Amino acid sequence: GAVVSQHPSRVICKSGTSVKIECRSLDFQATTMFWYRQFPKQSLMLMATSNEGSKATYEQGVEKDKFLINHASLTLSTLTVTSAHPEDSSFYICSASSPKRGVYNEQFFGPGTRLTVL
Amino acid sequence: GENVEQHPSTLSVQEGDSAVIKCTYSDSASNYFPWYKQELGKRPQLIIDIRSNVGEKKDQRIAVTLNKTAKHFSLHITETQPEDSAVYFCAATTGGKLIFGQGTELSVKP
Numbered sequence: 001g002a003v004v005s006q007h008p009s010r011v012i013c014k015s016g017t018s019v020k021i022e023c024r025s026l027d028f029q030a031t032t033m034f035w036y037r038q039f040p041k042q043s044l045m046l047m048a049t050s051n052e053g054s055k056a057t058y059e060q061g062v063e064k065d066k067f068l069i070n071h072a073s074l075t076l077s078t079l080t081v082t083s084a085h086p087e088d089s090s091f092y093i094c095s096a097s098s099p100k101r102g103v104y105n106e107q108f109f110g111p112g113t114r115l116t117v118l
Numbered sequence: 119g120e121n122v123e124q125h126p127s128t129l130s131v132q133e134g135d136s137a138v139i140k141c142t143y144s145d146s147a148s149n150y151f152p153w154y155k156q157e158l159g160k161r162p163q164l165i166i167d168i169r170s171n172v173g174e175k176k177d178q179r180i181a182v183t184l185n186k187t188a189k190h191f192s193l194h195i196t197e198t199q200p201e202d203s204a205v206y207f208c209a210a211t212t213g214g215k216l217i218f219g220q221g222t223e224l225s226v227k228p
Binding site: 032034042043044045046049091093095097105106107109110111112114 | 149150152159160161162163164167207211214215216217218219220221
């Protein structure tokens with residue numbers, strides 16, 4: 001299968017600081033990348049969809065000025081949590097897809113980033 | 119938009135028994151239905167998927183059925199083993215976006 005990495009795997013930061021999470025497709029070019037947030041014992045909630053070279057599309061209720069997404073190349077997307085607060089503490093997971101890889105809309109998930117805001 | 123409901127939220131079975139998890143979806147345009155297994159702190163792993171033009175698919179101990187008319191699909195795990203214990207998510211997709219169910223915590227007791 002296709003490989004997607006995320007960095008960092010864990011991050012602890014102080015309230016008010018910004019945190020950047022990177023998502024990379026290592027062995028394929030991802031035309032679309034997705035960002036999810038998962039609170040403990042809850043499901044994955046789609047935050048936004050990004051296509052290379054264009055602005056991300058955010059889901060209802062997700063603040064685009066707080067969660068900045070950049071998809072500058074076909075192998076890299078970044079999520080920046082600006083002015084993080086304790087309620088932003090969560091497990092952030094990215095996924096990537098390409099019509100040339102996998103089957104029918106299959107998304108390949110990164111390992112996730114555990115964000116803790118103190 | 120799409121809404122996916124998943125039941126039950128928890129399921130406990132004895133090793134060797136079968137487990138069934140059910141999901142319903144709202145958007146009749148959804149055309150791809152994957153199932154994921156997620157262990158604590160890990161990424162979701164695709165275990166089986168089905169397209170809207172297929173009614174049933176099987177892979178060893180795992181099978182998925184889809185009823186497009188009723189807009190529901192189910193995961194069946196036979197001969198369960200302790201290592202099957204995890205959280206399972208169904209999902210539905212339309213236009214490339216995955217919408218997940220709430221998850222089922224499966225516990226297989228030896």
